Amino acid sequence: MSRRSAAAIPAMALSGLRVLELAGLAPAPLCGMILADFGACVVRVDRAPRSAVAVDVQGRGKRSLALDLKRPPGAAALRRLCGGADVLIEPFRHGVMEKLGLGPEVLMHENPRLIYARLTGFGQTGKYAKSAGHDINYVALSGVLSKLGRKSENPYAPVNLLADFAGGGVLCAMGILIALYERTKSGKGQIIDASMVEGIAYISSFLWKTQSLGIWNRPRGENLLDSGAPFYETYRTSDGKFMAVGALEPQFYEQLLKGLGLDSDKLPDQLSFSDWPEMKKMFASIFAKKTQAEWCHIFDGTDACVTPVLSFDDAASHQHNKQRSSFIKNDQEEISPRPAPLLSRTPAVPSLKRDPFIGEHTEEILLEYGFTKNEIAQLYSDKIIEFNKPKANL
Numbered sequence: 096m097s098r099r100s101a102a103a104i105p106a107m108a109l110s111g112l113r114v115l116e117l118a119g120l121a122p123a124p125l126c127g128m129i130l131a132d133f134g135a136c137v138v139r140v141d142r143a144p145r146s147a148v149a150v151d152v153q154g155r156g157k158r159s160l161a162l163d164l165k166r167p168p169g170a171a172a173l174r175r176l177c178g179g180a181d182v183l184i185e186p187f188r189h190g191v192m193e194k195l196g197l198g199p200e201v202l203m204h205e206n207p208r209l210i211y212a213r214l215t216g217f218g219q220t221g222k223y224a225k226s227a228g229h230d231i232n233y234v235a236l237s238g239v240l241s242k243l244g245r246k247s248e249n250p251y252a253p254v255n256l257l258a259d260f261a262g263g264g265v266l267c268a269m270g271i272l273i274a275l276y277e278r279t280k281s282g283k284g285q286i287i288d289a290s291m292v293e294g295i296a297y298i299s300s301f302l303w304k305t306q307s308l309g310i311w312n313r314p315r316g317e318n319l320l321d322s323g324a325p326f327y328e329t330y331r332t333s334d335g336k337f338m339a340v341g342a343l344e345p346q347f348y349e350q351l352l353k354g355l356g357l358d359s360d361k362l363p364d365q366l367s368f369s370d371w372p373e374m375k376k377m378f379a380s381i382f383a384k385k386t387q388a389e390w391c392h393i394f395d396g397t398d399a400c401v402t403p404v405l406s407f408d409d410a411a412s413h414q415h416n417k418q419r420s421s422f423i424k425n426d427q428e429e430i431s432p433r434p435a436p437l438l439s440r441t442p443a444v445p446s447l448k449r450d451p452f453i454g455e456h457t458e459e460i461l462l463e464y465g466f467t468k469n470e471i472a473q474l475y476s477d478k479i480i481e482f483n484k485p486k487a488n489l
């Protein structure tokens with residue numbers, strides 16, 4: 096786990112960027128964390144009165160201000176904050192911000208440079224725009240879920256990675272950066288309507304574009320990349336772990352067979368679909384004879400495209416990942432992935448501090464954004480804002 100000395104760190108790519116992230120569930124917090132990891136000054140606007148538990152586990156590098164948006168002075172305070180911000184990320188369903196008097200027309204009239212990012216499941220328009228939903232609903236509506244899952248099993252959503260994070264938080268961050276670049280030429284902000292349905296659909300463009308290639312002609316779970324092919328699959332090892340096989344090209348498939356001790360001359364053609372089920376059984380019986388470590392000893396350093404299926408603990412400690420410092424450990428000894436991608440001159444330098452408590456930085460943030468101590472005192476006495484200064488470790 097690398098720690099860079101302060102002297103060696105050039106300014107990060109997004110330093111100086113002021114972002115307000117209204118507290119939401121998983122997708123928007125990832126978007127805010129990405130920007131914070133690459134240097135942005137991200138303020139998470141939490142609800143006041145504080146909810147019992149901070150649900151944002153992606154608070155790295157952020158500060159927290161607790162503000163009641165439902166009361167006019169609270170909404171007015173956010174309008175003032177947006178006057179001094181570059182980006183606003185709002186994670187609510189369509190219409191909520193307008194109801195609070197904080198819609199784009201208001202905030203972008205007061206700050207025409209504001210990038211107003213609206214991260215939703217279904218987008219700002221359309222039949223479902225005001226409906227609740229979660230990752231699985233968005234992946235389903237995008238069409239992608241129909242492609243996921245093994246033969247004769249129900250479609251399967253891989254945790255909440257595809258819509259919440261890939262098609263949601265990451266693409267919203269991309270949209271913000273694109274709008275920021277455009278603003279360097281126009282001087283103007285714009286609204287980003289980040290629908291997770293469309294985000295995951297966009298990311299699945301390869302699936303759409305390859306429909307006519309003949310690699311999806313068979314039912315779900317019987318195709319080249321969806322667990323149909325024996326050479327694109329996972330296999331259990333004798334110690335109950337797994338190996339991942341991705342030997343698609345003939346030259347890599349040849350090395351796979353060699354590592355398994357098989358002679359291709361005595362086997363069906365690699366692309367003989369009808370033989371795939373039997374080939375899969377044969378590979379499974381061979382992989383079951385050795386431990387994961389033994390298979391790594393056979394395949395590491397070859398082009399057989401065979402890798403161990405690692406647990407989180409094993410992934411963080413795997414030699415390759417350690418050589419690249421792909422995982423970091425923060426001051427609380429929590430391990431998590433290093434920000435990606437790795438920029439050569441201005442890499443992300445993620446905070447190693449704990450995530451912020453709700454309302455921990457309310458006062459300092461308001462002072463930074465130009466509120467006077469009297470104004471802050473008034474907001475506090477009216478319970479529009481909350482402070483949550485942790486006890487100093489004496």
Ligand SMILES: C[C@H](CCC[C@H](C)C(=O)SCCNC(=O)CCNC(=O)[C@H](O)C(C)(C)COP(=O)(O)OP(=O)(O)OC[C@H]1O[C@@H](n2cnc3c(N)ncnc32)[C@H](O)[C@@H]1OP(=O)(O)O)[C@H]1CC[C@H]2[C@@H]3[C@H](O)C[C@@H]4C[C@H](O)CC[C@]4(C)[C@H]3C[C@H](O)[C@]12C
Pocket residue numbers: 117118119120121122140141142143146147148150162163164165186187188191194195214215216217226227228229230231255259
């Ligand atoms: C960790 C679990 C989540 C995993 C990810 C999951 C799989 C997802 O897919 S998350 C993606 C969800 N979808 C979106 O984000 C798309 C856009 N958003 C929405 O569609 C909606 O926000 C919604 C459907 C997600 C939620 O709808 P809701 O009606 O709740 O909210 P909105 O309509 O958006 O309106 C917001 C309202 O809030 C008001 N508001 C906002 N900010 C403020 C403020 N600062 N001050 C005052 N008021 C504010 C705003 O005005 C709106 O008010 P109105 O409605 O009156 O207009 C987690 C999934 C479930 C969690 C657990 C659960 O919640 C129970 C416990 C709760 C406890 O507090 C913490 C522990 C829990 C066990 C909790 C733990 C985890 O968080 C979960 C498991």
